[in-house]
Amino acid sequence: MRIRRLSAYRLDQPFRDGTYTCSGGRSAEGFDSLVVRLDTDSGVTGWGEMAPLGAFYDPSFSAAARAGFIEIAPLLIGQDPRQVTAINRRMDLHLKGHPYAKSAIDMACWDAFAKSAGQPLAEMLGGRFGESVDLYRSIPQAAPEWMAERARKYLAEGYRRLQVKVGLDPDEDIERMAAVRAAVGGDVTLFADANGGWSTHQARRFLRATRDLDYYLEQPCATYDACRALRPDCDRPLILDESIDCLLALLQAHHDRVVDGITIKIARVGGVTRAARIRDVAVELGLAVTVEDTGGAEIDTAAMIHLSLSTPAGQRLHTVDFHNWVTRPNGTGIPQTRDGKISIGDEAGLGVSVLQDELGMPFATY
Numbered sequence: 001m002r003i004r005r006l007s008a009y010r011l012d013q014p015f016r017d018g019t020y021t022c023s024g025g026r027s028a029e030g031f032d033s034l035v036v037r038l039d040t041d042s043g044v045t046g047w048g049e050m051a052p053l054g055a056f057y058d059p060s061f062s063a064a065a066r067a068g069f070i071e072i073a074p075l076l077i078g079q080d081p082r083q084v085t086a087i088n089r090r091m092d093l094h095l096k097g098h099p100y101a102k103s104a105i106d107m108a109c110w111d112a113f114a115k116s117a118g119q120p121l122a123e124m125l126g127g128r129f130g131e132s133v134d135l136y137r138s139i140p141q142a143a144p145e146w147m148a149e150r151a152r153k154y155l156a157e158g159y160r161r162l163q164v165k166v167g168l169d170p171d172e173d174i175e176r177m178a179a180v181r182a183a184v185g186g187d188v189t190l191f192a193d194a195n196g197g198w199s200t201h202q203a204r205r206f207l208r209a210t211r212d213l214d215y216y217l218e219q220p221c222a223t224y225d226a227c228r229a230l231r232p233d234c235d236r237p238l239i240l241d242e243s244i245d246c247l248l249a250l251l252q253a254h255h256d257r258v259v260d261g262i263t264i265k266i267a268r269v270g271g272v273t274r275a276a277r278i279r280d281v282a283v284e285l286g287l288a289v290t291v292e293d294t295g296g297a298e299i300d301t302a303a304m305i306h307l308s309l310s311t312p313a314g315q316r317l318h319t320v321d322f323h324n325w326v327t328r329p330n331g332t333g334i335p336q337t338r339d340g341k342i343s344i345g346d347e348a349g350l351g352v353s354v355l356q357d358e359l360g361m362p363f364a365t366y
């Protein structure tokens, strides 16, 4: 099986619930998504998707992802999409770095590979653990009462895991956390995600004042060094997200005993191939694991579900249903979110029927 054609589409996906705000006033109105279609000489078509969160969340942005596609795609025509390691080596040889720009191509290769094998992607990645995956909803940064209200809304929609955006003024963050915990009661799992917004002195202040609240702490400080310095004083599970950008970062964090768990973003690490590799190593190391992405809709969410379902349930934290964040679907086939959980059917590949009409004309075809 050989790649005959690669096409890329740009899809604007406005958020259903309005502006999304992280620490420091960084905000986005939606995802600017890159969708890749991969056609093969055997008639199998694979799809992949990647969307950064603005240009502020990770060292990635949409225009660069589109430029990266134009750089790489011509070099892949004639290659076998099932040889995912070889495809990744080829991409890395010709474009140094820029993993997010390779992610949708890698995902499309896996979709084609799994379809050609007649297997759902989860089976290709080690098999399913359970029938569904827990979901969380993220509460954008705002005034404590607004965030408490948003938490109640997501609870009413069935979610039982919430990610509370902190990482600004620690005293206000303490109020944010307390207001959300008071609004949701004791049974809901809370993550305080600072998105690297604090210095260590601010994180320590937050930790001390919230000692009586139950929550996981996610990426308190921007640098790995600062998170490591904080570890001895963090008496609750510490999850690194932004810092985990490759396998080596995971090995370092484990070696230093910094992490209880990690969040793997498919785009940040360069696609399904590397996300699965990092996931498998994290599982072997006994860590808690979330596999998700920086953004997207149905195509990307399907990949997150397959990667999450193939993560042993005891070590899986949760994932995110980005297709419910946005207003323009790019595919069908993902079952409804139910009671804060999501699943995927038995169709081969990602299991998504792409709504080609939603994509418009490709911005590049090779």
Ligand code: 0XW
Pocket: 053, 057, 138, 163, 193, 195, 241, 292, 293, 294, 295, 320
């Ligand atoms: C909540 N997210 C999954 C959405 C954005 O990509 C950022 C990310 C996070 O963990 O902050």
Ligand code: MG
Pocket: 193, 195, 218, 219, 241, 242, 263
């Ligand atoms: Mg995070």
